[in-house]
Amino acid sequence: MTSWIRRSRSLLQRLSYHPGNDNSEHWKSRATAPGESAVWFKNEALNRCIRSAQFRILEPYLWKLPQGAHVLDLGCGTGVVTRHMLQVRSDLRIVAIDFPQMIDRARAESVQYQGVEWICQSATEFKRFEQFDLVVSVGSISMIRHEPDFWQAIENVSVSVVRGGIVLLIDPFHTSNFLARVKVSPTNVRRSLQARGFNVDQHRGITFWPLREMISNTNTNSNWTERLYCLGEAVIALPGLDLLSDYKVIIGEKL
Numbered sequence: 218m219t220s221w222i223r224r225s226r227s228l229l230q231r232l233s234y235h236p237g238n239d240n241s242e243h244w245k246s247r248a249t250a251p252g253e254s255a256v257w258f259k260n261e262a263l264n265r266c267i268r269s270a271q272f273r274i275l276e277p278y279l280w281k282l283p284q285g286a287h288v289l290d291l292g293c294g295t296g297v298v299t300r301h302m303l304q305v306r307s308d309l310r311i312v313a314i315d316f317p318q319m320i321d322r323a324r325a326e327s328v329q330y331q332g333v334e335w336i337c338q339s340a341t342e343f344k345r346f347e348q349f350d351l352v353v354s355v356g357s358i359s360m361i362r363h364e365p366d367f368w369q370a371i372e373n374v375s376v377s378v379v380r381g382g383i384v385l386l387i388d389p390f391h392t393s394n395f396l397a398r399v400k401v402s403p404t405n406v407r408r409s410l411q412a413r414g415f416n417v418d419q420h421r422g423i424t425f426w427p428l429r430e431m432i433s434n435t436n437t438n439s440n441w442t443e444r445l446y447c448l449g450e451a452v453i454a455l456p457g458l459d460l461l462s463d464y465k466v467i468i469g470e471k472l
């Protein structure tokens with residue numbers, strides 16, 4: 218009963234209020250959580266479904282990169298995306314940034330991988346003028362909930378990409394209190410990149426958010442999770458239903 222009241226209270230709060238404060242402490246404290254739950258959800262079967270969808274989006278951009286290209290993994294977490302990029306293209310030179318707690322774990326889990334520069338720095342501060350052929354944020358830049366800091370990170374990313382380079386954001390951009398991490402619309406993110414000299418596209422999003430809300434922290438078994446996930450992706454693929462996707466896919470090419 219008490220837990221039910223607590224849950225309803227937290228749901229009500231999420232519906233009516235968006236905390237636009239700095240939440241870096243939240244992420245630092247998650248770095249020791251088991252498996253992918255440090256960066257994603259407790260339901261590891263759901264994490265696997267989301268990962269495959271993310272990698273399907275990311276991989277074509279990796280194949281197009283020139284030999285030895287420079288890539289920034291912004292908010293690398295425990296290093297899963299960095300390692301995947303090196304499995305696809307071992308010639309890449311990757312800079313991976315995050316808070317020290319995440320970087321320590323990512324580094325420890327990636328000892329056999331060459332070509333990564335692990336940097337403990339916030340995306341609100343990190344920039345390298347025209348250094349990167351590709352900047353990737355997989356669920357990270359949107360986690361900068363304090364809006365002025367978020368726009369600063371977008372500015373830092375924009376100046377860090379070479380001309381002809383790509384910014385790929387697979388991030389939950391929402392304006393409802395319930396779903397927002399940073400509370401900005403995908404349209405505003407697109408416009409801000411356009412204003413900074415990017416040609417911007419938005420592709421179909423991934424992850425049907427009502428399902429994610431329902432099963433992300435449950436022990437729903439793998440088979441059911443996969444079936445439900447596929448069903449959800451079929452729903453958001455229907456005309457006009459992309460608004461039910463949690464992660465928006467925004468691709469900017471610097472002109």
Ligand SMILES: C[S@@+](CC[C@H](N)C(=O)[O-])C[C@H]1O[C@@H](n2cnc3c(N)ncnc32)[C@H](O)[C@@H]1O
Pocket residue numbers: 241244245256257291292293294295296297298314315316319338339340341354355356357358360361
């Ligand atoms: C949802 S996790 C995704 C991690 C990783 N991209 C992945 O897919 O496994 C969000 C990550 O963003 C990082 N993050 C949050 N705010 C950040 C900031 N200001 N600068 C750098 N990283 C940040 C968190 O520490 C966390 O590792």
